[in-house]
Amino acid sequence: MKIVVACGNLGALSETFVYERVMALRELGHEVLVIATKHTNTPNRDYSDLFVLRRPKGIRKVSHTLRNIISKIAPSTNQEDCNKYGSFLREQVREILLEARPDVVHAEFGPLGTLVGPVASEMGIKLSVFMHAFDVTELPQKSIKWKVGYNKLWQQASVIFAPSNFMRKEIIKLGALPDEVYVEHNGIDLAKWKYSNPKSRWNGKTTKFLFVGRFVEKKAPLLLITAFSRLRRQLPASAKVKLTMCGNGPLFEKAKDLVFQLSLENHVELLGFCDHARVKNEMLKAHILVQHSVTTSTGDMEGLPVSLTEAAAIGLPIISTRHSGIPEVVVDGHNGLLVEENDVDAMADRMQMLTSNPELWATMGRKGREIVELNFERLQCAHRIAEKWL
Numbered sequence: 013m014k015i016v017v018a019c020g021n022l023g024a025l026s027e028t029f030v031y032e033r034v035m036a037l038r039e040l041g042h043e044v045l046v047i048a049t050k051h052t053n054t055p056n057r058d059y060s061d062l063f064v065l066r067r068p069k070g071i072r073k074v075s076h077t078l079r080n081i082i083s084k085i086a087p088s089t090n091q092e093d094c095n096k097y098g099s100f101l102r103e104q105v106r107e108i109l110l111e112a113r114p115d116v117v118h119a120e121f122g123p124l125g126t127l128v129g130p131v132a133s134e135m136g137i138k139l140s141v142f143m144h145a146f147d148v149t150e151l152p153q154k155s156i157k158w159k160v161g162y163n164k165l166w167q168q169a170s171v172i173f174a175p176s177n178f179m180r181k182e183i184i185k186l187g188a189l190p191d192e193v194y195v196e197h198n199g200i201d202l203a204k205w206k207y208s209n210p211k212s213r214w215n216g217k218t219t220k221f222l223f224v225g226r227f228v229e230k231k232a233p234l235l236l237i238t239a240f241s242r243l244r245r246q247l248p249a250s251a252k253v254k255l256t257m258c259g260n261g262p263l264f265e266k267a268k269d270l271v272f273q274l275s276l277e278n279h280v281e282l283l284g285f286c287d288h289a290r291v292k293n294e295m296l297k298a299h300i301l302v303q304h305s306v307t308t309s310t311g312d313m314e315g316l317p318v319s320l321t322e323a324a325a326i327g328l329p330i331i332s333t334r335h336s337g338i339p340e341v342v343v344d345g346h347n348g349l350l351v352e353e354n355d356v357d358a359m360a361d362r363m364q365m366l367t368s369n370p371e372l373w374a375t376m377g378r379k380g381r382e383i384v385e386l387n388f389e390r391l392q393c394a395h396r397i398a399e400k401w402l
Contacts, residue, residue, distance in 0.1 A: 013042045013043070013115045013116065013398065013401065014042070014043045014045075014112065014113070014114045014115050014116075015037060015042050015043065015044045015045070015114055015115065015116050015117075015118055015401075016044075016045045016046075016047060016108070016109065016112055016114040016116070016117045016118070016128075017030075017033075017034055017037075017044060017045070017046050017047070017118050017119075017120065018046075018047045018048075018105070018117065018118070018119045018120065018124045018125075018127065018128045019034075019046065019047070019048050019049075019119075019120040019121070019124060020048065020049050020050060020120070020121060020124065021048060021049070021050040021051060021052055022034070022046055022048045022051055022057070022059060022062060023051050023052035023053060023054035023057050024052060024054075025054060025287065025288070026226065027120075028288070028318060029198035029199075029200075029318050030120045031057060031059075032198070032199060032200065032201065032390050033120075033142075033198070033199070033390070033393070033394055033397070034046060034059070035390075036199065036390045036391050036393070036394035037394050037397075037398065039391060039394075040391065040394055040395060040398065042398065044061065045061045045062075045063070045108070045112050045114070046059060046061060046062045046063070047063050047065060047105060047108055047128070048062060048063070048064050048065070049064070049065050049093060049094070049101070049124070050064065051064045055287075063104075063108055065101050065104050065105070066104065067093065067097060067100075067101075068097060068100055094123040094124060094126060094127040095123065095126070095157060095158075095161070098126070098127055101127055102127065102128075102130065102131050105127065105128050105131045106131050106135075109131060109132065109135055109137065110135075114137060115137075115138065115401070116137070116138045116139075116140055116401045117131075117132040117137050117138070117139050117140070118139075118140040118141070118142070118397075118401075119139070119140070119141040119142070120141075120142050120144075121141075121142070121143070121144055121146075121147045122141065122143050122144075122147035122148065122151065122158070122161075122162060122165065123147060123151070123158075123161075124141075125139070125141035125143075125165045125168075125169065126158075126161040126162070126164070126165050129141075129164065129165050129168040129169065130164075130168070132168065133168040138170050138401060139168050139169045139170055140169060140170060140171045140172075140173070140397075140400070140401060141165065141169050141171075141172050141173070142172075142173040142174075142175075142196075143172060143173065143174055143179065143183050144175060144179075144315045145175070145179065145312070145313050145314055145315035145336065146312055148174075148179055148182050148183055148186070148315075149182060149307075149311050149312055149313040150308075150310050150311050150312035150313075152186060153310060153311045154310070159186065159187075162186055162187065162188075163187050166186075166187055166188045166189065166192070169192070170192070170401075171192060171194065171400045171401065172188055172192055172193045172194070173193075173194055173195070173196045173397065173400075174193060174194070174195050174196075175195075175196070175197060175198055175315040175316045175337055176195060176197070176315060176316045176336060176337020176340050177195050177337065177340060178336050178337045178340075179195075179315055179316075179336065179337060180193050180194075180195050194400060196393055196396055196397055197316065197321070197340075197341075197387055197388050197393055198315075198316065198318055198321070198388075198393070199388050199389055199390030199391070199392065199393030199394065200318065200321050200322055200325060200384070200388055200389075200390055201390050202325055202384065202385065202389055202390075204292070205292070205322050205325035205326050205384075206326070207325070207326065207327045207377070207378070207381045208296055208326055208327050209327060209373075209374045209377065210298070210299045210300070210327060210328055210329070210373045210374065210377055211299075211370055211371070211373045211374045212374075213296075213297065213299070214299060214370055214373075217252050218252040218253065218254055219251075219252070219253045219254070219299050219300065219366075219367045219370070220253075220254050220256065220297060220298045220299050220300070221240065221253065221254065221255045221256070221298065221299070221300050221301075221302050221363065222255075222256050222257075222258070222294055222295060222297075222298035222300070222301050222302070222323075222328070223236055223255065223256070223257040223258065223259070223301070223302055223303060224258045224259060224286070224291055224294070224295075224301070224303075224319040224322075224323070225258075225259050225303060225317065225319055226259050226260065226261040227259055227260060227261035227262065227263040227264040227267055228261045228262060228263060229263070229306070229308040229309070229312070230305060230306060230307070230308045230312050230313060230314055231259075231303060231304075231305055231314075232304045232305065232306045232354075233257065233259075233263055233267050234263060234266060234267060234270055235304045235306070235354065235356055235359070236255075236257075236302060236303070236304045236359070237255070237267060237270050237271060237274065237276070237280060238270070238274075238356050239304065239356045239357075239359035239360045239363065240253070240255045240276070240279075240280065240302075240360070240363070241274045241276060242356065242357065242360035243360045243363045243364055243367070244276075244279065246360060246361075246364050247364060247367065251367060251368075253279065253363075253367060254279055254280075254281070255276075255279065255280045255281070255302075256280075256281045256283065256294055256297075256298065257280065257281065257282050257283065258283050258286035258290065258291055258294055259283075259284075259285065259286065260284050260285045264282070264284070267282060268282060291319070291322070292322075292326075295322070295323060295326050295328060296326065298328060299328070299329075299366075299370070299373055300328060300329050300330070300331060300363070300366050300373070301319075301320065301323035301328045301329070301330045301331070302330075302331045302332070302359075302363065303317065303319070303320065303330070303331075303332045303333075304332065304333055304351075304353075304356075304359055305317065305332060305333050305335040305336070305338060305353070306333065306335065306353040306354055307335070307353060313335065313336045314335060314336045314337070314338065315336060315337060316336065316337035316338065316340060316341060317338070320332065320338065320341050320342060321341055321384055321388050323380075324341055324342070324347060324348075324380030324381065324383060324384045325380070325381060325384040325385075325388070326381075327374075327377035327378065327380065327381055328377055328380070329347060329348050329349075329366060329372065329373055329376035329377055329380065330342045330347065330348035330349075330376075330380065331348060331349045331350075331351075331359065331362045331363060331366065332348065332349075332350055332351075333350060333351055333352065333353050333355075333359075334350050334351070334352055334353070335353055338350070340387075341380075341383060341384070341387075341388070342380075343379075343383070346376070346379050347376045347377070347379040347380035347383060348376060348380065349362040349365065349366070
C-alpha cells in the first residue's frame with residue numbers, strides 16, 4: 013500500500029510515537045512518504061522520503077530570537093499554522109499528492125487532518141486521522157474554528173483513531189460517528205525496551221523513583237515533588253528514597269525552586285532534557301516510575317503517555333493517576349497503583365506502600381510487561397491500523 017503520512021515534526025523527541033508508526037508501516041512492506049510542517053535533525057531519526065512544507069516567506073524571515081519568544085508564548089504554533097496558512101500549505105500538499113498518488117493519506121493530530129483533509133477529499137483519496145490529546149481536549153476549547161474544522165474532518169475521514177478508550181469517547185462527543193472511531197495504542201519497539209527485574213538492582217537501602225516527561229501543567233511535576241516530600245516525612249529515618257526527574261519545560265525553574273524550598277537538594281535530582289538513551293539508562297537504574305498527570309486549567313490532558321508504556325515494558329511498577337488513558341496501561345493493584353488527580357496525600361501513601369514492599373516490584377513489573385506485549389507492540393499496532401484502511 014502507498015501511504016502519505018502528514019505530521020508536525022517527525023524529528024520531535026516528544027512525538028516518538030509518530031516516527032515509530034512510520035517506521036513500523038515501512039517494515040510491514042508499505043511505501044510511506046512523509047509530509048511534515050517542520051523537521052528537527054535528530055540523531056538516529058533519519059528519513060529519506062520526507063517533504064517539509066514551506067511557510068510564507070515573511071514567516072521564515074522572523075529572527076531566531078523572536079521565534080524562541082513566540083514558541084514560549086504559543087507552543088501550539090504548528091497547529092495554528094495549519095489553520096492560519098492553510099491555503100498556502102494545501103497547495104503544496106496538492107502538488108505532493110498529485111505526484112505520489114497514494115492509496116491513503118494518514119494525518120497525525122487533528123490540525124494536520126484539517127490541513128490535508130480537503131485536498132484528499134477532492135482528489136478521492138482515502139483519509140485517515142489519528143487524534144491524540146491536545147488536539148482533542150484543548151483546541152476545541154480555545155476556539156470555535158477547531159470545532160467547525162473537526163466537523164468537516166469527520167465527514168472527510170474514512171477512519172479515525174484514538175490512543176485510548178477515554179479519548180475515543182471524547183472524539184465522539186465532538187461529533188465523530190462512533191462506528192468510524194477506533195482505539196489503537198501508540199506502539200513501541202519491545203526489542204529496545206527489554207524486561208529487567210527492578211528488585212534485582214536494589215541495594216536493600218535506597219528506593220529510586222523516576223519521572224520522565226516535560227515539565228508542564230498536565231504532568232504536574234510540582235505536585236509530584238510535593239508528594240515525594242510528604243513521603244520522606246512519613247518514612248522511618250532508616251528508609252532512604254531518591255527521586256530522579258528527566259525532562260525540561262516551562263515549570264523546570266519552579267521545580268528547582270520547590271526542591272530548594274522543601275530542602276530536597278540531596279534527595280531530588282533534576283536532570284533536565286534527556287534523550288532516549290539517557291531515559292532508558294535511568295529506567296534501568298530505577299525501581300518505580302511515578303507520574304501525577306492532571307487535567308489543566310485549559311482542559312488539556314494526556315493521551316496515553318508513551319513513557320508509561322516504555323516503563324511498563326522495561327518492568328517498572330508505576331504509580332500514576334486515574335487520568336485519560338493511563339488506566340489502560342496501568343491497572344490499579346496489578347502492575348501499578350493509581351490515585352485521583354491532585355490527591356498529593358494519596359500519591360505519597362502509594363509511594364510509601366511500594367517503598368515498604370519491594371517484594372511487589374518484580375510481580376508488578378512482570379505483569380506490566382505482559383500488558384505491553386499484548387497491546388503495545390509497534391508492528392502489531394501498525395498492522396491493525398493498516399487493516400482499517402483496506
